[in-house]
Amino acid sequence: MESSVELAVSMPGLRVVRATTAELHTGVKEHYGVGRIERGDTEWWGGGKVWRSVAGCILVKQPGDVVRHLNHLGPTTFVAVTLPLADVANVRHEGRAVTIPQLETADDRAAPFHRLIDAATSGADRLSLEVAVAEAVSALAVVSSAVPDYTRPVRRAVEYIRARLAHSITLADLAAHAGLDKFHLCRAFRAQIGMPPHAYLTHLRIARAKALLLAGTRASDIAPLVGLYDQAQLTRHFRRLVGTTPARYAKSAS
Numbered sequence: 001m002e003s004s005v006e007l008a009v010s011m012p013g014l015r016v017v018r019a020t021t022a023e024l025h026t027g028v029k030e031h032y033g034v035g036r037i038e039r040g041d042t043e044w045w046g047g048g049k050v051w052r053s054v055a056g057c058i059l060v061k062q063p064g065d066v067v068r069h070l071n072h073l074g075p076t077t078f079v080a081v082t083l084p085l086a087d088v089a090n091v092r093h094e095g096r097a098v099t100i101p102q103l104e105t106a107d108d109r110a111a112p113f114h115r116l117i118d119a120a121t122s123g124a125d126r127l128s129l130e131v132a133v134a135e136a137v138s139a140l141a142v143v144s145s146a147v148p149d150y151t152r153p154v155r156r157a158v159e160y161i162r163a164r165l166a167h168s169i170t171l172a173d174l175a176a177h178a179g180l181d182k183f184h185l186c187r188a189f190r191a192q193i194g195m196p197p198h199a200y201l202t203h204l205r206i207a208r209a210k211a212l213l214l215a216g217t218r219a220s221d222i223a224p225l226v227g228l229y230d231q232a233q234l235t236r237h238f239r240r241l242v243g244t245t246p247a248r249y250a251k252s253a254s
Helices: 085-091 108-123 126-143 152-163 169-176 183-191 196-213 220-227 231-242 246-254
Strands: 002-007 015-021 027-029 034-040 041-045 049-054 058-061 066-072 076-083
Touching: 015 108, 027 058, 027 196, 034 108, 058 108, 076 108, 085 126, 108 126, 152 183, 152 196, 169 183, 183 196, 196 220, 196 231, 196 246, 220 231, 220 246, 231 246
Parallel strands: none
Antiparallel strands: 002 015, 015 076, 027 066, 034 058, 034 076, 041 049, 041 066
16 A cells, blocks of 8 residues: 655745555665654664654655665555755765664654654745755754764765766776775675665666656657666666656656
């Protein structure tokens, strides 16, 4: 069972979704965002450990985060707020990880995120939402200020992949940049990121393809821009991860 509805808000660039799911997903986040569990009890993997989320927990996500659902004890309902990218530019940094992906209900650091979600779900006016977003972004900077949990080789590998999405990447090149032999790098990357390097690269390439399609780039021009061989390879990966073809995605978005 899965359902979602996008809530109307008065601030341009702010996206708010309320969803209920009992399905298990694995994916890579494409945006900065915060969410709150409204009902349910779920276990998920992220940032190298297993988390348990219950009503009132705040989840903090950034582009590139891998999340793998492990178990839902019944349907889980949550509200997710996607933050405008321009408003989080001051906390965006290549290779930097949000080191606290979950804040418990009693955690004082969660207060700005609760205020944002409350404002977004209650139909607050634009000024109120803008203030709530500004406070949440400031709180995001604090949450992101700790030293990332990734080891230096994995952090360097992630930086290399993100910087070279449109280029061919070999495991030898990746290992050389990371400063670790390929066998240890593959093991460390999977353990810390949540999937092997090639799968992570594919998720990021498809996320870039989606952004290009939304910006008006023709589907037939996308493949070389995201480092894929041809249209057939793009369509195969896109359909597997998004559930539709690039052309249909662009058409539905428009």
